Amino acid sequence: MAGGKMSGRQKMINLMYLVFIAMLAMNMSKEVLSAFGFMNEKLVENNVSTSEKNALAYANLATKAIEQPAKFAPLKEKADKIKQYSSEFYEYLEELKQQMIADVEKKDDYEAMDKTDWLDAYFFKGDTYTENGQEFLNKINGYRNNVIDALGEKSKFVPVLKSRFTTDDVKDDETGNSVAWLRARYEGFPMVASLTNFTQIQADIKNTESDIITDLLGGQLESEVSMSNYNGIVQLDKNAFYPGDNVTGSVVLGRYDPSLKPSKVILDGKNYDNFKDGSVVLDMRAGGVGEKDIEGTIFFMENGKEVPVPFKSTYSVISKPNAPVVSADKMNVVYRGLDNPISISLPGVADKDIKASAPGLQKVGAGKYLMRPKSGNTVKISVSAKLADGKTTTTSTDFRVKDIPAAMGSVRGQFGTVRMPKSGLANTPIGAGLPDFLFDLDLQVTSFKVKVPGQLAIIVNGTQFNAAAKKALSKAKRGDMINIFDIKAQIKGNTYKLKQVLPVSIELTN
Structure with missing residues (x-):
């Protein structure tokens, strides 16, 4: 097209044609880069969702291991190993991704991630690998082998693990030659493609966790439903x-x-x-x-x-009714500092013919009483009833008096260990509650202490982080465990003093 003698007009037309073709190629390349970026975003979202589901499954298994240690403790021990291996490999990949795109100004400008030089220099050195390239291979192989060791070679997940986390050589379809896995997957690829590739490996890690923990729980629960x-x-x-x-x-x-x-x-x-x-x-x-x-x-x-x-x-x-029936509506004890519902009745005897007395006992309706116990560890309720034949029968019943159990600190209504971002924690109120208590009590936190790793504990008055606590929190890193302890709380509208409020821990997700 460029040979021979051509007029100036023809040369101009040919030049414009070449420029047009180059522009089409550039536009197609940008679309492909953007497609990789959008795929990476979807994978990141899916990883977050799968992580939350896995956390619930681990928590469920931990609860069952406490309730039925003989059946579930060995499964939890195995699951804890899988969790540790997965977390370590996942974090390594996350650090690698952040390091790779550190110099990219706009993290969502995928069209700017078209260069190959960073990862080529990071993984490869001539015909060999750099220390970082070899470390990457070791991480993949180590994760696969560690999980297989934890599950056992006879596990049905062994073929899946070997397939998902293989580093075997790849056959070139054009030449028929074998190419080293690391070079076939990463050498000469745009940065955004490698970024998406790393995120896909993270997705494989999360899905592997989900598959294994679901199988561990499901297998045991299947045996539980046996006749x-x-x-x-x-x-x-x-x-x-x-x-x-x-x-x-x-x-x-x-x-x-x-x-x-x-x-x-x-x-x-x-x-x-x-x-x-x-x-x-x-x-x-x-x-x-x-x-x-x-x-x-x-x-x-x-x-x-x-x-x-x-x-x-x-x-x-029994021959006939001869004694009143006394029962606690909530349970067989009454709690100090609370109005405990008590029912007192006798079949065949009118409520007006039944008299009940005890320290702290108050009648509130037909057969219904409220008991607010005084001091001591027991309280005796004495009951007398006039039967249909005119005779009077009396009885007494002892109830144990117990203190309100220890409350638990909470964040966003969750107890124990809570995973959330650092920015959310700084503005989230610290609460307290009694999740397993039969009475619905409204607790108000008045103060607490915050301990950030590497920082001094901060005392906070009220329910939300003060300036000092926020400053300490700003120095925390992803994965740090923030401890909220020495929580002081009171029951709204009640002078009873709670004895203890258990701490709550927050694992930072960013």
């Missing part, structure tokens, strides 16, 4: 019966699954065939006064075999 892990539960329509009454109720499994049909039931040594909605329906004569046993075995089919599930319960047969 052999259940006991039969006898549910009676009431706890006491009069002579001649029918004892009514049902026998069910702990899961209360109406779809389960028993193959047979042995009750008190005899076959029993009154079934309904997965339950054994009880209907038999109560007999004479006294305590009675209900005992037997319920059989279910599992894997072609009958699985026996024993059950046992007791009930009482």
Whole structure:
């Protein structure tokens, strides 16, 4: 096109054509660079979401390990190793990414990330690798091998790990020659492509964690639902019966699954065939006064075999009402400093004929009382009732008096260890609560102390960080654990003094 004799006009046309082609190539390159950048953003978002889900799964496993150490403690030990290996490798990649784009002014200007020189110089030196390039390979291989060692060579995840984190040579489709993995994946690639590649490896780490922890929990929970892990539960329509009454109720499994049909039931040594909605329906004569046993075995089919599930319960047969019934509405104790609901009644006796007394006891309605206990470890409630025959029966019941349990510090309504960004923590109020307490109490934090790694503890009055605490927090780094302790709190509208408020820790995410 440029050879031979051409007019000036033709030369100009040819030159414009070449410029036009070059511009198309440049525009296409920019679009590709931007596409890599947008893909990287999506991967980053997905990694954050997967991290949050993994944190919940780890917390769930930790709780189960405390509740059932024999079953879940070995799984937690294995999961903790996976978590440690994953966190270390993930952080290494994050530091590598930040180092690579440190000189890029606008971190979202992906079209400016078209150079290859930074990573080429960082990983490669002639025909060999730099120390940094070899370290990168060692990190990938080390992570893969460590996780396989933790799971065992027979784990179903071994092929997945070897595939996701391979560093084997890559075959060149054009020449048929083998190319070293590191050079095939990173040499001569634009910076934004390598950035996205690193983020994809981070995604593989998070997905590997998710797959493994889900499998660990799921495998154990699957065994938990086996029929052999259940006991039969006898549910009676009431706890006491009069002579001649029918004892009514049902026998069910702990899961209360109406779809389960028993193959047979042995009750008190005899076959029993009154079934309904997965339950054994009880209907038999109560007999004479006294305590009675209900005992037997319920059989279910599992894997072609009958699985026996024993059950046992007791009930009482009484002659007639002869003593009031006193029960705490919340639990079998009353709490100091609180209005504890108490119900006092007697079947067949009007409320006006029942009198109750105790230190701190106040009647608030028919059969309803509030107990605010005084000093001491027990309180006795005395009750007298006038029966239909004109006789009076009296009784007394002792209740244990307990202090309100220790409250827990909280951030954003979360207790224990909370993950959040540094900027959010500086402006987030510190709270306190009683997550497992039966009473809903409104707690107000009045002061607390903040400990940032490497900094002196700061005393804060109120609920939010003061200037000194914010200054100390500004020196914290990603991954640092900020401790909020010595929390002082009070119950709104109540003079009771809480004995203790447990600390809360915040792991910084940036």
